[in-house]
Amino acid sequence: MTELTGTQTAPAPSPGMRIDIIPVILFAAFAAAPLLASASGAEGYVLSLLTRVMIFGLAALSLDLILGYGALVSFGHAAFLGIGAYAVGILASHGVEDALIQIPVALAASALFALVTGAISLRTKGVYFIMITLAFAQMLFFLATSLAPYGGDDGMTLPTRSLVAGAGFLENDYAFYAATLLCLTGGYLLSRAIVTSRFGRVLRGTKENAVRMEAIGFQPFRFQLAAYVISGMMAGLAGCLMANQAEFISPAFMTWQRSGELIFMVVLGGLGSLHGAIIGAAAFLLLEEFLPELLHAGSFFLNDDVRWRLTENWQMVFGPILILIVLFARGGIMGILRRGSHG
Amino acid sequence: MAEPLLELRNLRKAYGALTVTDDVSLSVRPGELHAVIGPNGAGKTTLIHQISGMLSSDSGQILFDGENVTHLSMPQRVRRGLARSFQITSILPGFSALENVALAVQARHGSSFRLFGNAAQERALNEPAMQHLNTVGLGGRASIPAGLLSHGEKRQLELAIALATEPKLLLLDEPLAGTGHDESLRVVETLRRLKGRITIVLIEHDMDAVFSLADRVSVLVYGRVIATDTPENVRMNEDVRTAYLGEEETV
Ligand SMILES: Nc1ncnc2c1ncn2[C@@H]1O[C@H](COP(=O)(O)OP(=O)(O)OP(=O)(O)O)[C@@H](O)[C@H]1O
Ligand SMILES: [Mg+2]
Numbered sequence: 001m002t003e004l005t006g007t008q009t010a011p012a013p014s015p016g017m018r019i020d021i022i023p024v025i026l027f028a029a030f031a032a033a034p035l036l037a038s039a040s041g042a043e044g045y046v047l048s049l050l051t052r053v054m055i056f057g058l059a060a061l062s063l064d065l066i067l068g069y070g071a072l073v074s075f076g077h078a079a080f081l082g083i084g085a086y087a088v089g090i091l092a093s094h095g096v097e098d099a100l101i102q103i104p105v106a107l108a109a110s111a112l113f114a115l116v117t118g119a120i121s122l123r124t125k126g127v128y129f130i131m132i133t134l135a136f137a138q139m140l141f142f143l144a145t146s147l148a149p150y151g152g153d154d155g156m157t158l159p160t161r162s163l164v165a166g167a168g169f170l171e172n173d174y175a176f177y178a179a180t181l182l183c184l185t186g187g188y189l190l191s192r193a194i195v196t197s198r199f200g201r202v203l204r205g206t207k208e209n210a211v212r213m214e215a216i217g218f219q220p221f222r223f224q225l226a227a228y229v230i231s232g233m234m235a236g237l238a239g240c241l242m243a244n245q246a247e248f249i250s251p252a253f254m255t256w257q258r259s260g261e262l263i264f265m266v267v268l269g270g271l272g273s274l275h276g277a278i279i280g281a282a283a284f285l286l287l288e289e290f291l292p293e294l295l296h297a298g299s300f301f302l303n304d305d306v307r308w309r310l311t312e313n314w315q316m317v318f319g320p321i322l323i324l325i326v327l328f329a330r331g332g333i334m335g336i337l338r339r340g341s342h343g
Numbered sequence: 344m345a346e347p348l349l350e351l352r353n354l355r356k357a358y359g360a361l362t363v364t365d366d367v368s369l370s371v372r373p374g375e376l377h378a379v380i381g382p383n384g385a386g387k388t389t390l391i392h393q394i395s396g397m398l399s400s401d402s403g404q405i406l407f408d409g410e411n412v413t414h415l416s417m418p419q420r421v422r423r424g425l426a427r428s429f430q431i432t433s434i435l436p437g438f439s440a441l442e443n444v445a446l447a448v449q450a451r452h453g454s455s456f457r458l459f460g461n462a463a464q465e466r467a468l469n470e471p472a473m474q475h476l477n478t479v480g481l482g483g484r485a486s487i488p489a490g491l492l493s494h495g496e497k498r499q500l501e502l503a504i505a506l507a508t509e510p511k512l513l514l515l516d517e518p519l520a521g522t523g524h525d526e527s528l529r530v531v532e533t534l535r536r537l538k539g540r541i542t543i544v545l546i547e548h549d550m551d552a553v554f555s556l557a558d559r560v561s562v563l564v565y566g567r568v569i570a571t572d573t574p575e576n577v578r579m580n581e582d583v584r585t586a587y588l589g590e591e592e593t594v
């Protein structure tokens with residue numbers, strides 16, 4: 001035994017843990033951004049864009065927890081954004097404006113929805129799981145469109161952003177940015193703890209070889225369901241933030257396209273590293289935001305008419321770019337960074 | 344005579360028109376090493392699948408340690424002390440050898456719903472895991488990702504994983520298949536040491552290993568048990584010779 005104590009205390013090498021510097025840089029950048037924003041002259045725009053990036057980062061992070069670590073392709077994750085947003089909106093429209101009530105309600109509702117739909121979806125595998133999670137999300141989408149008292153199809157404007165213990169400081173964009181960063185950091189640290197814990201190890205093991213896990217006595221279903229619930233709650237929190245940022249709620253928060261975008265963000269960033277999902281969300285949203293301008297600037301050698309058309313139809317370029325990244329950068333952006341740090 | 348640890352009663356399984364397990368009744372005594380031999384396609388793996396709970400049976404009963412486990416799931420049977428290995432190696436390739444075994448220790452002990460604390464650092468899991476790795480002779484390879492082990496080492500690892508579930512009965516499906524000479528000797532040596540401490544059902548084509556290790560041998564042909572007896576008597580058995588051993592006069 002003695003000669004082996006050395007090896008047994010050595011942490012098992014697991015990819016994604018080796019480069020801890022990336023999440024540190026990422027969060028430092030988020031923390032420093034408001035300073036730069038105020039210097040940029042367009043602080044309102046920069047803050048709002050980055051807040052949006054962090055909110056989607058939190059949603060993508062929650063998806064990575066089950067997709068990257070559990071191989072559960074939920075194609076209905078936007079439903080949780082909707083649940084979080086509608087919890088805030090519906091409560092606010094009844095005069096309950098405090099986040100200390102709204103957020104627990106949103107989390108409880110997300111957990112309940114995840115528990116019920118997860119218990120059914122997780123009985124299926126592969127493409128059936130994808131379809132059934134999509135179906136549940138669509139159900140919720142159509143439910144939202146039919147909620148006439150809460151705006152139906154059109155959605156509904158919120159009277160104010162949420163209060164915190166009666167105080168209205170979230171109206172300030174800097175304070176809201178800080179609150180969002182706090183939620184993202186909390187979500188990240190929680191997820192990081194979960195994936196290295198006993199629970200997370202069972203989840204990762206099930207992803208690699210479910211039969212092997214059953215053959216040592218685990219019932220994968222229970223662990224996958226618990227992970228699904230945790231993930232749903234985190235996405236629900238992102239939904240609360242989303243409603244607050246927009247000061248508006250709408251069924252558009254939970255379209256299937258939105259669920260697809262979330263999957264895309266996770267894959268783009270690199271599955272199964274957590275911070276990769278946040279980076280993927282950032283890359284996706286920033287590309288979406290700046291591609292028209294980049295195209296305009298990059299096509300200076302073309303005549304004005306072609307140039308204008310290209311800029312106008314930037315989505316035609318956006319799709320292929322995303323596809324190329326996924327095809328040629330296996331492991332997403334994190335894959336590129338990882339290879340860079342080795343070579 | 345002691346109660347059998349495992350008892351199969353009139354077990355059946357068919358894939359469509361093909362009956363793969365045909366009215367199998369078998370009892371395994373506590374402490375014995377019971378080998379099951381038979382030609383390719385005789386239904387040995389299928390029988391292991393049925394006993395371990397990976398496949399359900401069409402009819403018949405499986406009694407384990409005095410309990411009817413016929414309708415329990417594989418994880419439930421494992422927790423009652425029924426572990427297995429696979430003919431086609433089944434491990435977690437991305438996990439280190441130690442972690443593969445530590446997960447089995449974790450399955451056996453304590454809660455796996457712990458969301459905090461680094462599981463890879465837990466001595467309470469790693470130390471027993473290390474002992475099982477040493478038992479099969481893989482102690483020096485603990486930190487290697489299981490996917491990078493040689494084929495023979497993977498077979499040894501599977502044995503260590505099964506041991507870590509602390510089984511009363513170990514079902515081994517061709518643990519020597521594809522192993523090199525030295526590795527094969529090491530596995531046989533390990534089985535010899537385990538013999539008596541743990542009841543073992545061993546499926547194996549390597550007749551030298553079977554006849555040197557087994558207390559009793561059952562012969563399965565076309566899904567039927569045609570004989571169960573001591574190695575010596577099985578070797579003499581006319582039916583067995585014609586049905587199976589006839590082709591291998593060396594035995
Ligand atoms: N899923 C399946 N569907 C249909 N037939 C199957 C299936 N699995 C196994 N069989 C058939 O059942 C029979 C028994 O297979 P099994 O794998 O149990 O044999 P075995 O004794 O383990 O053989 P070997 O010594 O080659 O490992 C074979 O004829 C096989 O083709
Ligand atoms: Mg077989």
